[in-house]
Amino acid sequence: MIQTLLNYFFRYFLFIRNKNVILNGKLKIKNKPLVHILDGTKLIIGDNVTLNSKNAKYHVNMFAPVKIYLDKVGAKITIGNNSRIHGSCLHAYKSINIGDNCLIAANCQIFDGNGHETSLDDPTKRLKITGISKPILIGNNCWIGTSVIILPGTKIGNNCIVAAGSVVKGEFKDNSLIAGNPAKFIKFVK
Template sequence: MNSNWFKLLMKATRVQYGENLKLNGVPVVFNKQGAELLIGDNVTINSSFLSNLVGLYQRTIIVTRTHDSKIAIGNNVGISGATIYARTSITIGENTLIGGNSKIMDNDFHPIEVEARNTDIKEKIAARPIVIGKNCFIGCNSLILKGTILGEGCVVGAGAVVSGVFEDNCVIAGNPAKVIKRL
């Protein structure tokens, strides 16, 4: 699909994007009616296998799942084969790079209680906003979980499982992720 056609499709689903949006491949973008999906200026979204040589397993997926959810992606952000999935809100600061195959999800996708899972009770799905500061780098194959707050200038090591609040300018790595260095 030509990226200009895809941009028209995004506008039709109320996705707001700034100038110079660069699409390498075709991402999966779903904006639930009533939700808000904002993409800043000079954003690059890589969604094809060879658009990032780290080896992308999938196209980039960006989803607002509920009518009151919000995703805000700042200016000069790069995204490669990542999943960004919001039931509440996800904010990504400007000049942030999101490495190949990373997942940023503000919810658990399913309730943790057996009865709620078996009856598929959507309101029992735990969700908390995620905030990623400006100038961050998220290493490939990282998982950013609900309620995470990354300060400005943070670096997340490849494959990290991140949950919690982290101060500005630190390197975070491991499972569970912890601060391993201050910049």
């Protein structure tokens, strides 16, 4: 009962009353997510979305709660209908679009921009210069396995599966099984 009340509280104060958030239906929150939504950004959440930060009764250990960061003006994160995100980080400088019916397992890192440039000519600049941003697109019906890292500019088609622990960069067609570090197309799945 207390946990249910807390989840309603989180939903109201973190999402419903925030003018930069559009809720298009039911949002289920399990334990408090970490949320940073800068003015001039947009978070769009579809119907029947779950943000799970509760380690109990989840089959993989979560190292941290769901983290949603929009910290550059114009940044946008869209989470499609019926999608579930478990203890993972979404960090947008520009755009992250997650389709409908997606499952994102625990400990994934999805970020569309590098925190710093390499600045090999003068490494001291790394602390002052942010890296480039490229939108991320995850299609409908995708399953992103635990501890996957999705890098800037990645496009994952519909009905794809990304194996646990993969580091993903590039474009992948619909129905792909993707695995490895760096991640590669393995085969088409049905």
